[in-house]
Amino acid sequence: MSKFLPEVLDAIYEGMEEYIQHRESDGMYSEWSSLPLEGGGSGVLGAVGGRDVVLAVVRQLASHQPSPLNTDTEVEWVLEVIRYGLSLPLSEHEAVRDCVRICCSWLSALLPPVPPAQPPPPAVPAPLAAAPERYATRILNHLHNLFIPRHNESKF
DSSP states (O other): OGGGHHHHHHHHHHHHHHHHHHTTTTSTTTTOOOOOOTTOSOGGGGTTTHHHHHHHHHHHHTTSSOOOOOSHHHHHHHHHHHHHHTTSOGGGHHHHHHHHHHHHHHHGGGSOOOOOOSSOOOOOOHHHHHOHHHHHHHHHHHHGGGGSOOTTOOOO
């Protein structure tokens, strides 16, 4: 499974770029309907200024510093923030990009060790490094939010 992960992540990124180029237009994806979110909705973050929470959290996690997350509870909370961040309007492309980078970095915990990249990717939290398979499915499900049509955005 792990030897195919880079190809899967590349396909997700390429699909995201293509979707953004053609979304909500008469392009290739106009006839597609979106699947409902697993877990549904934006939760409490949508009601309490989730954008600001996402910006603060992902900025720090994407900064290439050692991960400050030390418990499963912290990782799970951040995963919910990332899930919300992946559904932000595309005008918040830097936050969405950082969410994707964090997800890709964290999924790399499933791969065998390789020489470090330059610049280094965001740090993988210790709980996630210890049990990456516990979080992999959830992270991949959260990446689905990249492809959900955003409300209140103009069509191309």
